[in-house]
Amino acid sequence: MAKLSEPEILERMATAKGWERHGDMLIHSWQFPSFRRALEFVNQVAALAEKYDHHPDIILSYRQVRLELSTHSEGGLTATDFSFASEINVLPTDR
């Protein structure tokens, strides 16, 4: 999976709702009603990570979850990061 060019990244950012770009990373944070809910969400993300063999950095702080997506092997953002972001965006986050 090739590293995306700057124009390709900018084009895809328009569809990555809620995600912020920080250099070579896509970042999104969520606040959940409880630690249990935050952990459930992390477990769903972990299942996707294993399914797609693509593993975001996951920061769980009490009720808050922050995900950082990047393709380490390419040293940048690839199409996989953007498809992964879309998959995460359809997970329930306000249950």
Ligand SMILES: C[C@H](O)[C@H](O)[C@H]1CNC2=NC(N)=NC(=O)C2=N1
């Ligand atoms: C062999 C396996 O495909 C690689 O180690 C994968 C696993 N998950 C990964 N996840 C992410 N985010 N970047 C990678 O480069 C990566 N490499």
